[in-house]
Amino acid sequence: MPPRDRGAPEPAGQRELLSAGDVARTIARMAHQVIEKTSLGASGASPVVLLGIPTRGAPLAARLAARIAEFSDIGVPVGTLDVTLYRDDLRRKPTRPLGATALPPGGIEDALVILVDDVLFSGRTIRAALDALRDAGRPRAVQLAVLVDRGHRELPIRADYVGKNVPTARAEEVNVLFEETDGRDAVLLRRAGERA
């Protein structure tokens, strides 16, 4: 077992990449980047909509919106976009339950939609999200925000806002935990071949 360098003790085979404090700071930094890159609030700028991809993209989107409101005094509409029905790997796994799709009341027509997810890996979830988005409306542009980019892309997809780049081996597992879904905030890396 590797030595634990910080934070609370983790189950065997897991290493903490980001502590709760790191997660909060990372989200705050991403919020600043969104404000700057989208010229939020400037006249002529497109309205911004955050769409979280369930499960953990949803709380991340809500927190980003809260930080953005705190730093800029602008309330950005938040929604969720479930991509299960658009996945290309449904037949490789047992039947998946559906997540919630809840578009903000104003819709996404002509908005700058920022898709929000916890981990960017193969890019297939985001491809599915782009298809799902097309059925939901026609945004002016689409951007992508992720808390962790762990590499190993299988499609030409990149994120516009990245909380942390983590070089990983393909067999490793990156687990993002949020208070809302898991009872605490952390990002954990599980080593290849080890099971908790």
Next chain:
Amino acid sequence: MRHLLSTDGLDPATALAILDTADGLKRTLLGREVRKLPTLRGRTVITMFYENSTRTRVSFEIAGKWMSADVVNVSAGGSSVSKGESLRDTALTLAAAGADCVIVRHPASGAAHRIAGWLAAAGTSVVNAGDGTHEHPTQALLDAATLRDRLGRIDGRRVAIVGDVLHSRVARSNVHLLTSLGAEVVLVAPPTLLPVGVADWPVGAAGSLRVSHELDPELPTLDAVMMLRVQAERMHGGFFPSAREYAIAYGLGEARARMLPKHAVVLHPGPMLRGMEIAAAVADSPRAAITDQVANGVHVRMAVLYHLLAGEEDNS
């Protein structure tokens, strides 16, 4: 899940997963201009109807199409069945032609089970869309979805199923499903329209089953009442003296509907015989959920196809 042949033996967790998926699909499609999902692209669904049907067939076809499956309809009249082909040969032909899922309605009880056996090697899923007087599982699932919508939950709710229980596959499927989800089910019918041994039907551990011959004393404590159609086409003999007498004793007229609690829901699997088992004014009243049932039918059948066809191969 490989097949959906009956609600008898369908475990409550799977049933609830299907209801949740149906709910998710309904919310996903709500208010959307383009009601099309790519989920079952390239899968082929064949409906095989040996009995007349409007709502079941249409809703299976719409469900398949909204999920982007290719849907082909075969009816007994216009197929080789009328030339004398056996059920087994027809089923094997459809599987060989590339069906991923066969949806069967047949006048013989057990037909869907037999087909599932014949198609075991082909890997084709079978859905029972009504077999004789045995089961109609997707109807029970859509009834459960409608009850959950209207009443919030199913466990602990009291549901009466009234009328021709003897000939009703809807009643049988609903007894199994609703009791396994924790409902108290009361079957209300004249003794001639109750199957032998009905009191000993297996019921879900969470629920209960009771039989009564009188409707009026049950009404004030019901959360839902499901009126069954009197199935004249399956009756070969006198089960009650006259239609008028049946309507008086077991029909849900306006006076009876007023005896129900305010929140109680009226269901009917359709097709309705207005003036026989249900009065027109009751069928059109706000407490009737009959059109909700049809709308939920599409979402429930989409969910069933999703659970049968979207996951990895399941050979159980």
